[in-house]
Amino acid sequence: MYVNLIHRPGNQAQRPMFELQQKYAHDLKLKTTVFLQYDNLFEEELLEQVLKDQKTYGDEIGIWFANLSATSFVKKLNKKETFLWLFTEEEKRVIIEEHIRKFESVFGYRPISVGCYHMDSTSLRLLHEISPETKISVGGCFEEGVKVFHGCNHSWYLFNEGMPFFPWYPAKHNSLVPARSREEWDGIVLVPHLMRDMALSYEGRNDFFASHPANIQRAMANEGAICPYTLNLLDMCRFQERFNEGFSYSNTFVGPNWLSGSINVQDSDEETQQIYKEYLEYLAQLSQENQIQVVYMREFADAFTNEVEIGAAQQYFAKEILYGSYKHYFWYCSPAWRLLLDMEQGGSIGDLRPYIGRTPRCSGADTEFLAMASNPYLIQSQYRSGNAHHSADGARTTLLIAYEGEEKDLCDYPTRIESVHTMPEKTKLVLQEQRITFECGLSVTLQTSIEIYRCGKIIFHRALTDCSQENAVFRVTEYVKAGYGVTEYPENLKDVVLYAEGADEISEKFGYTGRTYETAAGKSCSAVIPKLNVRLSLENADDRVCNAYVKDGYLFSPYYTLGISCDLQVGKETATCLNVKKEKTC
């Protein structure tokens, strides 16, 4: 696993903490990347120290694009924005040019490594044009969006949901989507800002639970200076080498403001600094044992481009460890889509972001998206109900299994991942068997295996392996309920078109009627979402005799539903394909 350790000097008042962080890192012989903000480039004493450290310890120096409203030249622009991704293209150009110019005038070269909480596609293009030497940037905050917005009392305008969780090759049309080819790649490697707890990223506010010890204190997931979760989380990242051909990644970037007097940390400064130091000591220990490589960001850029092919899928098998529930989640990200499989919800898809439509997306005051850089979802069970537990159910997938009029929903049967098999084009998950008992006393055992393909296809295999009554016949329905959006609120679905193909050819516009359209000899059912250039479909993958249906939603349940149903007996199995395809609609 590769690890980047990043420090920044912050302002004058925070300088003693920066010096302390640097001392910890240097004493432990950890390679450190130091990001300077614009105003730091005018501080002679600081620059002298940073250059001395570079000579003595080898520190890498780069730029951190932040706190822009405080800079002299942004004040001259008469702008109040603080962050790069929110300016207009013209202003982004001025800001990047001025940062690079000043950096070069101080150090005599342009930076290889830079960072910003979010590097939008316009900023990235300008950066590549203005500073072709730049190879790598911190480029996004994984799953920060609605939940962090709420958590910061509705005042933090960073919407980066639906992005890759590991370092990625950003596509030119949307920096939060991985490129599928060298031609589509912007030319700069992006890394996420921190590695998050990938179970709690789905369940809640994930800046609390990341590779940032002081933020874990902000969550109060420690007891004084005792905070083993920071180390547990790093080991969870190391675990991901098993599923990514030996590759994994983490970074730590704690600003000096966090180590003393933070209003969001209720522990003493001594405890806070002790936790940070112990975290770095663990990095040093693992590094000495050759378990991880702590490298400069520029070194990581080279390693990544040498070791990870453009277009490769990345996977993360997350286990919830802080609350002690040990739930299983599986994340998958390729240039076609990003998926989350939720074992607590019976192995259903809890989050689906289709990248395949290739619709451009960029934040900024001069774009239609403004601050909302998040990639839209088709399914997001946390925001959009998921399994039914209040009123009607919401966005999710599942298998419905019925016997003599009684229907059971696989979402009600939590399971676990039994095994993961990774292959170049696909990954196969085998889930723990689920035992379902009906009111009449009859019980049946179901085995699910799931094949996930890079190209935007997933095949659900369902086999009935055991039943208390040999000849019982069940009606099983593979089920997808979805919408689209970037927040909790429903979008207008009137431009969505629903299809079912079989004995009949059905095509209906979404109209909030609540109607169901069904055909015998079902081959497929699908929904076209024009705004995303995407068709989401469910297909009969084994030519079995089945029905296919589509359901129009209604205002109290604003979703479209796809279903393929057939009879099934013990000893038999079904294969159903869910996929996302590009649908040129505009």
Next chain:
Amino acid sequence: MPECKERKDVLRCPFCLGKENDVLLRKDDSKFYCVKCSFQGSREEIMQYYALHKKRFANRTKRITLEEIERL
């Protein structure tokens, strides 16, 4: 121990924190109060609620190694 500034007498609302929202409490004499959810309490009460909040993280003091993660 190095310090860069004096710690302010600022606490976060323990109930808003339970909803993963950072809301700074206002102070009136010795009582703290929340403008978001109407909570009121003394420093001692707030510390008790913080301790309760932490309990949700059952493994907050438990080291879970890579080998243990593999088995979970």
